[in-house]
Amino acid sequence: MxxxxxxxxxxxxxxxxxxxxxxxxxxxxxxxxxxxxxxxxxxxxxxxxxxxxxxxxxxxxxxxxxxxxxxxxxxxxxxxxxxxxxxxxxxxxxxxxxxxxxxxxxxxxxxxxxxxxxxxxxxxxxxxxxxxxxxxxxxxxxxxxxxxxxxxASDPNAVPTVGSTARSDLSKKKRTMWGAVVWLVGVLWFSLVFVVEFLMRLCWVCDQNTVISGGIGVEHWPRKLATARFRLEDMKIVKRAVASATINDVLFGVISSGLSRYLEHRTPKALQEGLKITGLAMVNLRKQRGLQELSELMKGDSQSRWGNKFGIVLLPIQYHKSGADPLQPVKRAKTMLDRKKQSLEAHFSYNVLSYVIAYIGSKIAGFLNYRVICHTSFTISNIVGPQEDIAIGDNRVTYVRANSSSLPHALTMHMVSYAGRADMQILVAKDIIPDPEFLAKCFEDALSEMKEEASAIMKTF
Incomplete structure (x- = not known):
């Protein structure tokens, strides 16, 4: 055979x-x-x-x-x-x-x-x-x-462990009959709202032009790359200060606050408070449960699980001036991401693109995907890596980072966690964003300020 x-x-x-x-x-x-x-x-x-x-x-x-x-x-x-x-x-x-x-x-x-x-x-x-x-x-x-x-690295015979991507425990809302009904209504409502927003974004809605905006042809422009460094413990301190928050909530709050700082620095004319800037995220549609689940992908009879299985979701952030509550961006991010998780937006985008490619052609699907990117402002991804120091042979790995080839976005960000640290690679079109090192510092400073505020709140309890 x-x-x-x-x-x-x-x-x-x-x-x-x-x-x-x-x-x-x-x-x-x-x-x-x-x-x-x-x-x-x-x-x-x-x-x-x-x-x-x-x-x-x-x-x-x-x-x-x-x-x-x-x-x-x-x-x-x-x-x-x-x-x-x-x-x-x-x-x-x-x-x-x-x-x-x-x-x-x-x-x-x-x-x-x-x-x-x-x-x-x-x-x-x-x-x-x-x-x-x-x-x-x-x-x-x-x-x-x-x-x-x-x-x-500490035990050459032990395989590394990979944490799962934590999510809000929405199952608590389904423990009663009434809770299940409310949850189902939420799924239907948020799915309808976000799918309509996705279709509108595909057709004509686009972000207001800012100093970080890309567009058609920007994928060919020269690039610069910088790295923002975070401690996972700092992110966990912030997470504990916001009820039921996750690391992804904190990350997106940091992105929102950091971009607001950067825009305030780069824009001579004040932007409108609450201006929406939309990002794209690729949502894994598999359940990640550590290295054992990843190992299943390697089996020869597991082809159905191998490959690309993710959906696209739109993630809006709001521009805000400095001086506000440092934790407010995390709270907004949590509300927005909880609704996204409850919706079927990621599954909708995955299945629609798959259908278009299979029955109409990859050329049309590529055009539609390219159009969505040109109508938004940035890409963000977060991959959970090993929790302990690892080694290749007897050579200890000091960092794990990821990025990709360019997109029409002038700004793409890819974060990978590793052994208590998280490095986010910031790839920019340098003719649009000439100072990615400063942008990285904006993100780092945003987390530092959030950590100080969260620590002060925790001391009061």
């Missing part, structure tokens, strides 16, 4: 990511403690790290009708490994790596004459960059690959 992955059709979302206007490559960055020994890492890659899953041994080909398909092939590992021995610049390691990644975000895509992934070893900067096409899988799928052969 032929292998099920020979000439297997791409998923609808995978086809979308191959469209020229949506050609997305994910960059996952691992910093390591010791000098890189590429020869020592090669066996890990060959035996377990990336070659476990058939997707990474398959070419993307097109049949006679022009439809994309996966075809199994042999892998010449050396063609996928790019070793850069020289220092990239005289700047710090972080600045040099960020500049390298920013250049790749608008540079040439991955070659279609080999499986769609590469690994770049920046040996002088003790950094490994995994460059993987989004058609191969989403963030959760690719996290399973990256962690499949890592071990805890």
């Amino acid at each position: 032929a292998s099920p992955l020979i000439d297997e059709p791409l998923s609808p979302t995978g086809r979308l990511f191959l469209r020229p206007e949506m050609n997305q490559v994910i960059h996952c960055v691992l910093g390591v403690e010791k000098p890189l020994d590429v020869d020592a890492v090669k066996p890990l890659i060959r035996d377990a790290f990336l070659l476990k899953h058939p997707r990474f041994r398959s070419l993307m080909v097109r049949d006679r009708r022009g439809l994309e398909r996966w075809r199994r092939t042999s892998v010449d590992l050396d063609r996928h490994l790019i070793v850069v021995d020289r220092r990239l610049s005289s700047s710090s390691d972080e600045a040099a790596v960020n500049e390298y990644l920013a250049d790749m975000s608008t540079g040439p895509g991955l070659s279609a004459d080999k499986p769609l992934w590469e690994i770049h070893f920046l040996t002088a900067h003790r950094c490994i960059v995994f460059r993987i096409h989004h058609a191969l899988g989403d963030g959760i799928s690719l996290m399973s690959i990256l962690l499949s052969d890592c071990r805890m």
